[in-house]
Amino acid sequence: MLDGAGMKSLFRSAILCALMLLSASLPAVAQRDVTPGDPVFQRWPDLRQAYFENYETKVSMHKYVAMPMPRQCAFFYTAAFSTLQMSDRETRDKSVRDCNQRLHDLGALHENYSVECSCRPVIGRDKYRLDYAEMPAQVFAPFAMFYRDRQGGTARLYGFAEIGMPPAGGGQVPITIYNSNGQQVCTGTLTSTKRVEGTYRLDCLRGTVISTGMLQGTRGNAPIAHSVARGTTPQGQPTTVVIGLPSQLAYDTYGRI
Numbered sequence: 001m002l003d004g005a006g007m008k009s010l011f012r013s014a015i016l017c018a019l020m021l022l023s024a025s026l027p028a029v030a031q032r033d034v035t036p037g038d039p040v041f042q043r044w045p046d047l048r049q050a051y052f053e054n055y056e057t058k059v060s061m062h063k064y065v066a067m068p069m070p071r072q073c074a075f076f077y078t079a080a081f082s083t084l085q086m087s088d089r090e091t092r093d094k095s096v097r098d099c100n101q102r103l104h105d106l107g108a109l110h111e112n113y114s115v116e117c118s119c120r121p122v123i124g125r126d127k128y129r130l131d132y133a134e135m136p137a138q139v140f141a142p143f144a145m146f147y148r149d150r151q152g153g154t155a156r157l158y159g160f161a162e163i164g165m166p167p168a169g170g171g172q173v174p175i176t177i178y179n180s181n182g183q184q185v186c187t188g189t190l191t192s193t194k195r196v197e198g199t200y201r202l203d204c205l206r207g208t209v210i211s212t213g214m215l216q217g218t219r220g221n222a223p224i225a226h227s228v229a230r231g232t233t234p235q236g237q238p239t240t241v242v243i244g245l246p247s248q249l250a251y252d253t254y255g256r257i
Helices: 004-025 039-043 045-053 088-106 247-254
Strands: 063-069 078-081 118-124 139-148 154-163 171-178 184-194 197-204 209-218 226-232 238-243
Touching (some): 039 045, 045 078, 078 088, 139 209, 209 238
Antiparallel strands (some): 063 078, 139 238, 197 209, 209 226, 226 238
């Protein structure tokens, strides 16, 4: 005959078994198929071309895309398209390995993000490999702005940008800047022609710094495509805005105004 402790143990075992049977009977969450019109392919037209249009890559048996995640970290991608000798796993591992190498080359991101950015396979076997809601529906990228303070020295503002996805042919979209703790520090607009290029206006730090100018896509001396602008404040003071580079790399490349 079971005592009180034995009965409790038996009851817990029965509950656990029932939960396991219930979970086994539930249908698996369907992974969403990728389509050329998805935001990720609007964000990177060259990826859409490689994935759906270029004959040499679209016919690959195994195709994987990796990005730094969570989604606010997704400012670049690495894609791997298999050769005849590459297995599905080898293709997946290559996409993540290349992504991690790119992260290493770009340097520290702690001034831009409080979360840890880590590479994950996000597309594979023509499906999203994570919940579709985790994929960025906006343009996200590290952000840096350099401007003159009241003493004439160079002040810095670091964080990440969230930019509305521009419509086909371009148009005005909202741009919001958050500091590394996720607090909103700037709002504005970007009149975009493609990706993160075009005229912009930013109102930062509750009106303390207002910057206007024209963002232009460039590679410069950096190992990744990004956008940069030499703008001005209403008082005529110079500002430099960099979207797409970690803070230290942005400062080393453009921070001396």
